[in-house]
Amino acid sequence: MLSWFKRRSSAPGWLAASVDADRFDYAHGRYSPTGKSAITAYGTRRFDGAKNAMEKLARDLRLDGYQCATLLRPGEYQLLLVEAPTVPPAELKSAMRWRVKDMIDYHVDDATLDVLDIP
Numbered sequence: 001m002l003s004w005f006k007r008r009s010s011a012p013g014w015l016a017a018s019v020d021a022d023r024f025d026y027a028h029g030r031y032s033p034t035g036k037s038a039i040t041a042y043g044t045r046r047f048d049g050a051k052n053a054m055e056k057l058a059r060d061l062r063l064d065g066y067q068c069a070t071l072l073r074p075g076e077y078q079l080l081l082v083e084a085p086t087v088p089p090a091e092l093k094s095a096m097r098w099r100v101k102d103m104i105d106y107h108v109d110d111a112t113l114d115v116l117d118i119p
Contacts, residue, residue, distance in 0.1 A: 013040065015066035018073075022046055024057055028066060078104065084117065092117075 013030030027042040045061070047053040058064070080103055085095045096115055101108040 010065045011040075011067075013067070015041075015063065015068045016071055017063075017068060018071040019054075022049070024054075026061070080104075084115075 011028070013028055015026055015028040018025040024045045024047065025043075026045075027039055029037065029039045031037045045057055047057055050056075080100055082096070082099055082103075084092065085099060087095045092115055093113060097108050097111075097113055100111075100113070104111060
């Protein structure tokens with residue numbers, strides 16, 4: 001599935017993509033520490049429900065030449081702001097699972113959890 005996201009990158013930067021049932025939105029950007037970051041390509045492509053529509057779109061846009069990231073819609077993730085427990089850094093993710101397990105409406109083992117440390 002989505003084999004066209006395999007990385008054979010030649011273009012610098014990242015291509016962010018959002019996939020709907022009939023639409024593919026994308027934006028490619030390059031970061032430069034010198035202040036000349038740029039969006040080099042963006043757009044929306046519509047496609048029908050054909051089985052190979054995404055593969056054709058990937059070939060047309062040459063997506064295998066980019067580092068790609070997909071975007072989640074607001075209903076597809078949950079952001080929780082919690083106080084970090086006093087544990088060694090190597091144990092932080094594990095400790096956070098225990099901290100948030102009662103704050104989510106599904107089993108914590110079904111969650112993908114990451115930690116963003118904001119001082």
